[in-house]
Amino acid sequence: MTEARRLSLILLVALAALVAVAVGPSLLDTYSVNVLTRSLLYAAVALTVDLLWGFLGILTFGQSVFFACGAYAAGLVFTHMDFSGSNALVALGLGIGGALLTAAIVGWLAFWHGASALYASVITLVLPIVATQLLYSGGTFTGSSSGLSGFTSFDLSVEAWFWLAGSFLVVVTTLAFVFVMSDAGRLLVAIRENEQRCKYLGLDTSRLKIVVYLVCAAIAALAGYLYAGYAMVVAPELASFVFGTELVIWTALGGRGTLLGPVFGALIVDYESAQLSGSYPFVWQLIIGVVFVLVIVAFPRGLLPVVFDIPRRLLGWLRPRAARAAVTLSTLDLAETQGVEPGNGPALAVSGVAKRFGSLTVLEAIDFEARAGELVSLVGPNGAGKTTLMRCIADGAERSAGAIVVNGYDIGRKPPEACVALGVGRKFQMANVFETLTVAECLQIARARHARPSLWRRARDLPLPKAAMHVIVTTGLDRQLATPAHLLSHGMKQALELSMVLALEPRVLLLDEPTAGLTKTERMQIGSILIDLTRKQGLCVLLVEHDLDFVREISSRVIVLHQGRIVLDGSVEEVVASELVKQVYAGSGHAGIAHETASPGRGSAETVSSAKRGMPI
Numbered sequence: 001m002t003e004a005r006r007l008s009l010i011l012l013v014a015l016a017a018l019v020a021v022a023v024g025p026s027l028l029d030t031y032s033v034n035v036l037t038r039s040l041l042y043a044a045v046a047l048t049v050d051l052l053w054g055f056l057g058i059l060t061f062g063q064s065v066f067f068a069c070g071a072y073a074a075g076l077v078f079t080h081m082d083f084s085g086s087n088a089l090v091a092l093g094l095g096i097g098g099a100l101l102t103a104a105i106v107g108w109l110a111f112w113h114g115a116s117a118l119y120a121s122v123i124t125l126v127l128p129i130v131a132t133q134l135l136y137s138g139g140t141f142t143g144s145s146s147g148l149s150g151f152t153s154f155d156l157s158v159e160a161w162f163w164l165a166g167s168f169l170v171v172v173t174t175l176a177f178v179f180v181m182s183d184a185g186r187l188l189v190a191i192r193e194n195e196q197r198c199k200y201l202g203l204d205t206s207r208l209k210i211v212v213y214l215v216c217a218a219i220a221a222l223a224g225y226l227y228a229g230y231a232m233v234v235a236p237e238l239a240s241f242v243f244g245t246e247l248v249i250w251t252a253l254g255g256r257g258t259l260l261g262p263v264f265g266a267l268i269v270d271y272e273s274a275q276l277s278g279s280y281p282f283v284w285q286l287i288i289g290v291v292f293v294l295v296i297v298a299f300p301r302g303l304l305p306v307v308f309d310i311p312r313r314l315l316g317w318l319r320p321r322a323a324r325a326a327v328t329l330s331t332l333d334l335a336e337t338q339g340v341e342p343g344n345g346p347a348l349a350v351s352g353v354a355k356r357f358g359s360l361t362v363l364e365a366i367d368f369e370a371r372a373g374e375l376v377s378l379v380g381p382n383g384a385g386k387t388t389l390m391r392c393i394a395d396g397a398e399r400s401a402g403a404i405v406v407n408g409y410d411i412g413r414k415p416p417e418a419c420v421a422l423g424v425g426r427k428f429q430m431a432n433v434f435e436t437l438t439v440a441e442c443l444q445i446a447r448a449r450h451a452r453p454s455l456w457r458r459a460r461d462l463p464l465p466k467a468a469m470h471v472i473v474t475t476g477l478d479r480q481l482a483t484p485a486h487l488l489s490h491g492m493k494q495a496l497e498l499s500m501v502l503a504l505e506p507r508v509l510l511l512d513e514p515t516a517g518l519t520k521t522e523r524m525q526i527g528s529i530l531i532d533l534t535r536k537q538g539l540c541v542l543l544v545e546h547d548l549d550f551v552r553e554i555s556s557r558v559i560v561l562h563q564g565r566i567v568l569d570g571s572v573e574e575v576v577a578s579e580l581v582k583q584v585y586a587g588s589g590h591a592g593i594a595h596e597t598a599s600p601g602r603g604s605a606e607t608v609s610s611a612k613r614g615m616p617i
Contacts, residue, residue: 003457007178014174021166025159033162035274036267037230040165043266044172044223046250047259048216053248054257055180056212057117057192061244062106062124065131066217068239069102070095070224072135075148075234080141083152092225099221100214102127107210113397113415128241135236147235154229161230168226169263172219177259183444183453186437188212190445193434200394200432202420202449202504253295255302264304327440327481329472330463344408347372347423347540348393348508353402355388355564362388363564366402370557372507375534375541377551379575380561381584386544387429389561390510393542394419394426407507420449425506429513429544431493433485439496440481443468446500467537468502471495471529491522498529509533512544523547527554552576560584 025033045067052058073095074088081087106127110120135142142148156164179185191198191205198205228234237243247266254265269288276284299306346369355363363385370376378386392399393406396414404411406422414422434442444453444462453459464472472478475495480488485496494514501509511530515523531554533539545551551558551572558575560568562584568575575581 003460006181007457010174010177010181014170017170017173018167021163021170024166025162030158032271033158035271037158037162037165038227039267039270040162040169041223041227041230042247042250042270043263044169045220046247046254046262046266047169047173047176048219049247049251050256050259050262051176051180051188051212051216053251054259054262055185055188055192056209057195058110058124058209058213059117059121059248060124061121061241061248062127063216063220063247064241064244065102065127065239066099066220067224067227067243068131068135068234068236069099069217070221070226071228071234071238072142072148072224073098073221074153074225074228075151076142078151078153078228079148083154088154088229092222095221095225096218099217103214103217104210107213111206111209111213113206124244125241128239128244131239132236132241135239143235145236147233147237149233151232153232156230161226165226165230168223173259173263178456180259181458182456183448183459184455186441186445187448187453190434190437193436194432197428197432197434198445199416200420200426200428201446201500202417203445204417249292253292253302255304255306258302258304261302261304265302327444327460327462329469329478329481330461331469332463332465346370346405347374347407348542349403349405350389350393351403351405353389353392353404354400355385355392355398356400361564363392363399366566368559368566368569370508370540370542372540373534373538375530375543375554375556377543377545377555377558378561379545379548379551379558379581383563384561385564386561387512390426390512390542390544393508394424394510420504420506423507424510425501425504425508426510427497427501427512427514429516431490431497433493433497433500435486436484438482438484439477439488442485442496442500443472443503446503449504464499464503465505467505467533467539468499470532471499471502474525474529491518494518494522494526498526502533507540509539509541511541513546514543515545515547515550523550530554 024036028036045063049060049063052060052063070092074091077087077091077094081090106123110123135147136144138144180188187198187203187208191203191208195205224238227238246269250265250269251262252265253261253269254263255261273284273288276287280287295303348370350366350368353363353366354361366389368376378389380386388398393404393411395416396404396411396419406419406424409422411419411422411424416426434445437445440462443464444459447462447464451459451463472495475492477492477495477499480492485493488496494517498511498514514530515526518526527550530541530543534541534556543551543555555572558568558570558572559566560575560578560581567584568578568580570578
């Protein structure tokens with residue numbers, strides 16, 4: 001399906017929904033129109049919960065607070081300043097502004113670098129409790145527990161409010177659907193699936209989450225503003241934890257990650273709750289609770305995915321499922337590349353780096369340099385500190401002491417995404433990709449830092465740097481662009497992650513055991529790729545590897561780590577001839593190293609010098 005056809009289909013469905021809203025009041029009784037007007041506004045807020053929870057992976061209980069911001073802004077202004085056109089605009093500005101300010105504070109607290117998703121959920125859990133207490137403490141200004149009522153509002157009929165609320169919901173849902181289906185919307189799924197990988201692809205995930213959170217807060221505030229204008233009553237319950245939890249329940253019931261599921265869930269549950277509360281005033285909440293538990297147990301994904309699966313399976317039996325729209329790969333011209341320009345001096349300079357966990361020292365006095373076009377291998381037994389050193393280079397906040405300079409720039413205490421901007425690319429030991437996304441989508445995420453993704457369309461062309469294209473073509477990934485990453489073999493996942501890192505156009509490439517779990521043929525393939533990257537592409541490659549035969553074949557230099565210290569830094573021949581390496585890997589190197597370190601007048605530098613001469617230590 002082409003982009004134009006896809007967007008036309010979305011707009012056609014939106015137009016049909018607007019027609020349904022237009023004829024709704026003529027088909028429903030007055031009571032139903034009244035209840036559904038409120039339900040339509042609630043559904044818009046539930047949709048924001050789905051954007052945050054279903055797509056971004058943030059379970060939030062605080063959307064009720066932003067709804068209350070809009071509602072109370074209208075209630076306070078219309079109560080204490082009377083209603084007028086100018087005051088209505090003031091109330092709207094205060095409602096959205098207050099919601100944005102609150103969301104900015106919460107986002108800063110919940111999404112700072114290193115905060116977990118659970119921490120963010122706890123923050124949003126506390127938010128409605130604090131907001132409700134503030135409203136209770138407002139006295140006559142906020143109406144305390146009774147709220148505000150009886151204020152003058154817009155002179156609109158019930159039918160007009162229904163049309164307004166319905167149109168608002170259709171517009172918000174349409175825009176949200178266009179967004180989540182776009183390249184930019186795919187970033188939300190990537191963050192939900194693997195935020196760590198996103199950070200090491202140069203994406204500022206904290207900022208992205210805060211931006212989405214702010215937009216969702218503004219939508220909820222606008223819905224609250226419309227609710228206050230329609231109901232002419234606001235109460236602390238609008239900001240309560242109970243209402244925030246109901247929004248989460250409606251989202252789970254309808255099907256999170258579907259957009260339409262939470263909308264229908266809110267409409268159906270809120271409408272039926274109003275009906276049941278009149279017919280069964282003492283047990284209606286129990287009935288709703290039992291239905292919710294039964295649905296979640298029987299259909300963990302929610303109702304809407306189950307409803308959509310039935311016709312999809314029927315169509316699948318009748319005709320083969322259409323393949324996803326093809327993405328065309330191309331190689332970037334040198335003039336189009338956006339990588340960091342090589343700086344003066346070494347590509348990587350590590351000076352006095354140390355890493356401590358309390359009293360435990362993992363790295364101590366690490367000093368070395370690596371130049372462009374050089375493939376430096378880090379070897380040593382398990383626990384030597386190799387992966388820890390990789391983390392220190394790729395994340396400025398990891399090390400306890402020392403300095404790291406990349407392309408002439410000191411990384412300081414910069415987070416991973418800022419280190420990527422300086423030219424650092426890191427591949428993890430275990431293949432670290434986006435399991436639910438296709439190969440092409442993973443590569444598009446990797447290029448998001450250089451090519452700003454569209455908010456409303458999907459790109460069909462994917463230009464990649466020469467190094468990434470070389471890996472893709474060599475390994476055959478170009479024939480599996482539409483394959484979800486979780487269906488790839490281990491070797492292909494390793495190749496995909498390497499391609500994603502190279503798509504960043506790094507100058508310093510950090511590889512943590514890229515051949516782990518690969519066959520001999522795959523190891524040879526990766527080895528030839530790495531040699532090409534250093535000799536032809538001019539990259540500085542720092543490789544952690546346990547396979548010494550593989551290291552000997554491809555390395556231009558080898559650094560041996562043992563117990564957090566560099567004990568040998570020399571050529572491949574020097575390392576191969578060194579008795580120290582044999583002792584380290586045989587488990588007898590510790591005593592020799594300790595003896596040399598303790599000898600008067602001799603330090604680690606002399607130990608290294610002796611090792612370089614092939615002398616036993």
